[in-house]
Amino acid sequence: MxxxxxxxxxxxxxxxxxxxxxxxxxxxxxxxxxxxxxxxxxxxxxxxxxxxxxxxxxxxxxxxxxxxxxxxxxxxxxxxxxxxxxxxxxxxxxxxIDFEELLAVPYVSQPTVAHNPLHQFDLYVPKSPSTTTQAPPLICFVHGGAWRSEDKAQHAQLARRLAAHTRFPVAIPNYRLSTPATPLRHPAHAEDLLAFLHFVLTWSGPPSSPCPYDPTQLYLLGHSCSAHMLTSIFLQPPESISDPSPSPSPPSSPAASDPSSPPLPPSPIPTPAALSPSPALLASTRALVLSEGLYDFDTLLRAFPAYKSWFIAPTFGRLRSYTPWNTASYRPRPGGAHLRWLVLHSRGDTLVHPEQSALIWRHLKELYAEPQDGDERGTARMVCRDWDTLTEEHNDTLAGEVYPRLVADFVRDDVAWRASDK
Incomplete structure (x- = not known):
């Protein structure tokens, strides 16, 4: 026994x-x-x-x-x-599988005040015996929630699945949200994400323990709105973008009913310098996995007009067009040619239509000068997709076993491919 x-x-x-x-x-x-x-x-x-x-x-x-x-x-x-x-x-x-779970690790230094729980992350480290003395890569999953909801703790089970399938540590950060009590405009949420990524790049690990991962090997996962956040960081907008004019507030909105209350101004027009990752972060990031993402708000609102009042206007402002924030037209960051991308979309998703994933996939294919036809499996292409395997609803994809296996296969294959290319 x-x-x-x-x-x-x-x-x-x-x-x-x-x-x-x-x-x-x-x-x-x-x-x-x-x-x-x-x-x-x-x-x-x-x-x-x-x-x-x-x-x-x-x-x-x-x-x-x-x-x-x-x-x-x-x-x-x-x-x-x-x-x-x-x-x-x-x-x-x-x-x-054995895990060590480090919870509520602050990634923003606030020495004189209590740590903001929205500026913390959880880390799940598998304890299974390693066959190598090298530190493993780090997987970072960023939750969705339309910039207005969700918490890292809701995805603890997913983190354990990802860590168990890959044997790599998995980090899940929180970030500030746009709520009636805390009105925030983009890029505040993505700025928090960027601060988290820069933190894990230089973190020395928990007290009395070494850092449990290799900070030069980062794999980033974005779901729904966080896929937009990641593309806002690792792609850059054109040098010049016209300022879109605001659209009238609906009669039921606070701005229309209370003229004395000035409305929150729209998000600032993005520039290439905004949300720019450091050269070290860009070099350390190996690949990004985007699932059920939002990349072209104008196209999204034509299919789902109610989304404007629900979360687009509270996050970016009530505008006639959202062209400046449509990341499906952004350009590559200098020094980012090594990044690989996997675009996932579920056949059962009724909240985000497949055209969003198709737009970013075609755009990335053009940026990397890769053909848009043929079977991508078993190749080392820089831009990959899977729109057939997942069948669950928008967020249900994260609760099943298929999503973590797709991600794990992609990450492990990328690690092996880069190791063989040295």
Whole structure:
């Protein structure tokens, strides 16, 4: 029998049956109502790439440990979800991965005031044994939410999946939001993101521990509005853009009903110097993965006119045109020719139409002078896409297993490709 790890002991059982092999992780302690119970604070399951890792009858001790900054890890019972029949007959195997979770790490220095939770990030570090002494790359996932909602904690499970599939650390930052209580215009949100990226580039790691990643290998993931934020940073607007005229406020808006309250001015017209990453950050960023993104607001509003009052006007101002912020027309940053891009779009997304992803994909293809036809799989092209594999709704894509596997495959392949090119 294997030794207990954080209060949990188990083994992998494999059986040959008429329908093939069944593989199941069996814990050796039972809780109330027949559930398998782990004493650790949280658990996660992932399917490994290579089934040969699990030989028949091989025992594996598994656990998850959450480490809090400045606080000891707490433990509470949580039932393990029962394995479904489909997972038992699947050719893949699930295993538990150890994590160290560093939560609420501030990325903006505020020595005289309490840290703003919107200027913090969470870091998920897989603890599985490494086959190399080199520090791994860092994956950064930036949440969406139409510039007005969501929090890093909502994507903790996704971070664990990404970290488990890649064995790389995953960071998820917060950033300030545009709300009625905190009216903010672009580029404030993207400025926070840029500050976070510059922080992780120079961070020495948690107290008494080395930095758990290689800051010269960054992989950035943007979903929905954060895909726009990333393209605003790693692409640049033209030198000269005309100032769009404002459109009248609707009768129900505060500006129309209260003339004494001056409206918030529109976002400043972007320039190439705005949101410019440092040369070190640009050189350290290896690739970007954009999913369900927004890249051309004028095209978006023709398909979804209600979005203007919902989140476009609160973020950029109420304007007749949003051409200055349509990143599907931006140019490459000098020194960014090494960046690779993966554009994802789900067939089940009804909140953002596929034309948005098509616009940025075609534009990036033109920037890199790559053909827009042919099968992209198995190639080392700089601009890739997948618009067929994902089938869930806009945010549901992040809750399933398919998105992290697509991202993990792309990131691992890019790491291997760059290593072979040295």
């Amino acid at each position: 294997s030794e207990p790890v954080n209060g949990m002991v188990g083994l992998w059982r494999e059986e040959e049956g008429g329908e093939g092999r069944q593989r199941e992780f069996i814990t050796l302690r039972r809780g109330r109502r027949g559930h398998d119970v782990s004493e650790t604070r949280s658990e996660y399951r992932v399917r490994p790439r290579d089934l040969s890792e699990l030989a028949p009858g091989r025992m594996k001790t598994c656990s998850v440990l959450r480490s809090w900054l400045g606080r000891p890890a707490r433990r509470s019972p949580r039932p393990l979800a029962p394995l479904s029949s489909s997972s038992l007959t699947s050719p893949a195997v699930e295993m538990l």
